[in-house]
Amino acid sequence: MKTVIAGLYKKGMIAAATIAVFTSAAFSLTYRGWVRSQFDYGITRSEHPTLTLAGIQPDKLHPMLDINTELRHTFYDKLTLYWDGGVVLNTQEPGNRLLLNEGMVQINPIPHLELWAGKRRSSWSTSLAFTPIDIIYPAKNPVEPAEQREGRYGSGVILTFDRSSFRALWFPQVTENHDGVPDKIDPENSTYAGSAYINLWESDVTFMYASINKHHHGGLSFSRYFTNDLEIHAEGLLSQNRPSIVSLPAAVIGMDPIDTNGVYGQACIGMRYGFLNQKGILSVEYYYNGAGISADQFDQLTDYSEVLLNIMQKSPAQGSRLFSTQSSSMYRQLLTNRILQNYLAATVQYNDLWEYFNPSIAVIVGLDDYATMAVPSLEYRIYETVLLKVSGTFIVGDSRSQFGLMPFSIASMARMTVFF
């Protein structure tokens, strides 16, 4: 009995101390969040292998509900707890899940020094659609760069000064995870990274280095306004061994093996231009992906896709078996539009058309095969808390082009987001 009372007393004291800290003047809490209801509908390419990989059921309306919160607790300006995550209720793959984009502890023991541990996404990139030096973090979809907010588990030290900052970061390899929380890590294959940021001549310049699975990557990014309306940015990455390219299942169809040794370069140069009294923004970027495959190799890949499609139609069970992890990765890369070598991305957006509407269009052209993806969208802002958005995705290119391998020819989306 005594033990129970002692235990309750101890818990009570902890609760009281917690309440005292959380309600004291030294504690601050900011929060932001949203509830988002979304419906997707795609005119799919009938029984295409990528349908299975993307978990898409043909020609069906897919509802999704996403509840997201961001919480930031700060104690004495020295300790910050940050959370960005929530829950996704989804009728298609990957199904219902908890989502943790970021969750970390930040400590500022002395001015100019920050220590952090947890899950974080912190970009060094200056580009919008294509961000080659963001090699550490999960890749973004170039037509919706704000949709990918997931970081990586790790820890780091950041030194910040008036015009510069320096970072040293460590990310263990997560080999198994559940709802974004790692179950198993592999410290042997860790990622080590460092960066130096300098604010010089009204420009942002960042040098970065990363060792990923014992391969070296070095990069540089730059951004500057050259007139009051025109911002120019550029970034480049040199990698030892080919990054982000999977080993294609060459044995299945006798493809030539893709060499992954050597040094590979990626570069992106772009601009943002404000027009019509800065209400309109034009963003254009050219991306050279030296790590992408050649047009010939892509032809072989398309052959493989067609073989796979045939096998699936004749024997779905056997087709499914051929979907190894490697081929899944290949299609994921295809879905982030970075499998070939030359791309042009352009986005035009206009804010407050008739005071309430924000129309935009994002276009990506694969310059190796001239396949094109266009994503027009319209946001209607019911001011203060509610945002409605409708968008479509249109693909131009035959079934042997890179966007022709996508699981749909036309897709549409309607979304309502309520912010709180």
Added chain:
Amino acid sequence: MNRNSFKVIIEATAVLSILLVSVQAQPALSAKEILAKVDTVMGPRQFTALMEMRTQRADGSEKLYRMQMYRYSNEVNRIEFVYPPIEKGRVLLRKDKDMWMKMTTLKRPLRIAAKQQLMNGDFDNGDVMRLNLTADYTPTLKSDSAAMYVLELIAQDRTVAYDRVLLWVKKGDFMPCKAQYFTVSGALMRELEYGDYTMYGARKRPAKMMMRNMLNKKTFSEMRVVDFSPGKTADASKFSIDNM
């Protein structure tokens, strides 16, 4: 007239002469000094302020924003949007001539320019983020009436929000009353009226600034100081682009 009376007259004349000479010798304030006093009125070196911005659009609709502003030094300040929920978490940071904006969804700061409109209202980023007129403009005194100075301000470089400004300043307390903003070609773009002069502790400053768009007279934006704490600011770590 006796000798003592003569001495008194001589002494009084001498004192009067000295006073007259000293009054005449006191130099009038230069345009730069007047502008520096306006800067001091508008913001001490460090402060925290809760600001409210209402923008009236051409169709009569109104938008309301609330933002917390932290000034760390004349060249460094930070704004955090706290209202509406759709914009909450948006952060602006200014360091000298550089400005960045971070939206929570993008997870990275973007460079912005001083001449871009703040939330598509009638204030530019530079109006709110660059409060140090002395550093940004070269002033000349255009008029010196009994109650008012009128200064002409010419931008020192292209990164400043406006190329030419006329600024009306009250004599005595150096409160700004009105400002007119011109393009390079000389067209009147905007007009700012200051009002509601309020004491915040020992400091007096305008609590209301009404910016009218002279090219589209249906739109205007009003910035109101809800709370102003001179001498108080955020931790130094908040003024880094790594911590936006």
